[in-house]
Amino acid sequence: MWPGTEPIPREFFERTADLVARDLLGTVLVKDGLAGMIVETEAYLGLTDAAAHASRGLTKRTQVMFGPGGYAYVYLVYGMHECLNVVTGGPGLPHCVLIRALEPLAGLRAGCCNGPGKLTRAMGITREHYGADLCAGPLQLRRWIEPVPLQIEVTPRIGIKHNADWLMRFVVTRGQHARAGRFAG
DNA sequence: CAATAGATCATCT
């Protein structure tokens, strides 16, 4: 399944969130028969970033971010939407990357994944996936064995109040369709 | 087409 891709090693995630957020563009999120390519991410820089949940310290909700990278941080926003994040940084560096949009590759309808709350609903991701290992397992991130050329835009993050001028949002503006045919049939 | 309002609840103060 998922030809042309491979699992992502944990070292990939154990870097600062800005680097991982950029490099996650073009990678593939898979679950059951569903797959989507990540085309929009945001970096949250832990204790040094007032916009990050982890900036207020270790709580029951944020604890997964204080552990090793490559695990899922899923939480509920606005009482109705779940958001999927990837833990990055590593122990002692509680960074994470919010997955904001996917380009459908398999089993997903067009327009279903252009938003952090929508993509979790489309893929059936809930708080039950809190702490799930994204390097291996049913909910998994995979990268292309052959690199994908992408044009990337960097902008401020959406919907936050603190550090609203930080350029920590990464968006694919070109190239996202380059590999879509691989999963088509 | 742009702006605004309402839904709805876990988490933290």
Place this chain on the structure above:
DNA sequence: GATGATCTATTGC
């Protein structure tokens, strides 16, 4: 008790 890393429908130009 207030708030929020959202989405959708509705209102107003």
